[in-house]
Amino acid sequence: MAAHIDVKAVLVAAVASGQGKTTVTAALARKLVRQGKRVRVFKCGPDFIDPMLLERSSGAPVRSLDLWMVGHELCRRQLAQAAAEADVILIEGVMGLYDGTPSSADLSREFGVPVMAVIDAGAMAQTAGALVHGLRDYGPVEMAGVIANRVASEGHARMVAASLRDIPLFATLPRQPKSLPERHLGLVLPGEIVDIELLLDNLADQLVFDEAAWERLPPVRIEIPPATEPQTPLLAGQTIAIARDPAFMFIYPANLDTLRHLGATLTFFSPLADEPVPTEANAVYLPGGYPELHAEALSQAAIWQASIRAAHAAGMPIVAECGGMMALADTLADQAGAIWPMAGVLPGAVAMQARLAGLGSQGLTTEYGVLRGHTFHYSKLETAVEPTAYTIKHPSAVQGEAWYRVGSLKASYFHAYFPSNPAAAAALFSRSAA
16 A cells, blocks of 8 residues: 555635635635644645745745646645645635636545635625535535635625535635735735735634534545655756846746756845846846836846846856846836836847736747746737747647747746756756757
8 A cells, every 4th residue: 555644635716716715725824823733735726926925824835736737746746745744735726616727626636635615705695505516516526615705794604504505614704804915917925015914814813714624624645656766966066046036036936946956056136136147157047027017126227237148148048937038128118108128138128018918838848848837927028039939838739938049048938847847947057958
């Protein structure tokens, strides 16, 4: 029999986006942590912002689970590691329970994690039961219970509970006078919310939680995968400088782990603070973020701009994803239409727009196989540079984002998930390979 760990775990899902999954998951995580529980939270699908909030609420790093981008094996390995360290695992779903290929429901069934359905009860009562039973039976999935969001009163909660019949109501959360603030790519970053800790504590306080029902919830058995061979240190001796500040913070923690496992030394710097590329660097990684919110400051960061141009002129490998690429264009037009000069390493102009320009899982075909990841952006790049490749959208297999090469620069709106193909990730930072 395979080795295993038993742990209490639920997948927090809903009928659609906008039901309050992130708010409820954050409230539940904070409540359990305050009860002395060791809580580990995961996020389904590609996401950078929600995990930041869930990390603040749980006090522990939040990783991605996605059967395509992350893969079955690494998902299982991450769950097993969390189970060894935690009393509770919470997995926040993405979109609606059955939306996407793969969906949150697919993940639930793959690992035997029951669903905790979040229902926005603000404009319904007994109909909640119909929704929950539909969610359970359509797949089907194992339904652990329900958390009703935006509940008006105890009487309202009783009506919702009665409608659920054989499915328990685990908790209710009242309508919030102050919701978590949002912007075009999702929630406002937790570090920008002055009273974030108080807000999370208040959410936990207001979550009316049936602890007896929670304690009756049976544990989930997580299989422990066999040990893997150590990663070949393809980046041994390399020092990679990574931009990290409020303009560049969209990076998977697993990407950093992969680079370290490949043998690289990581150092961090802030273009927004006008810091140059560190002198010890052999390569540069510019992840995505919100350069459009800091375009004026970046346009005035002469030291940063000169240093990245010098690194490019010297042939240093530079990998720029989404916001990182935007900061290397000639100009960036922000949401107000103001045009700001950028570093000018990638010829072209970037402009923000009101409509979503790219969204979804994609893969980049390389000589080492497919490097998986995703895209999510509201800007467009106009450039005369011809793409050297295009990503392929998943699951439609149609053409996705352009992949540009200008000298030692590799740039795209594509956010790569390095653990999906470490050899391809290592090649990005090589002077000789893709």
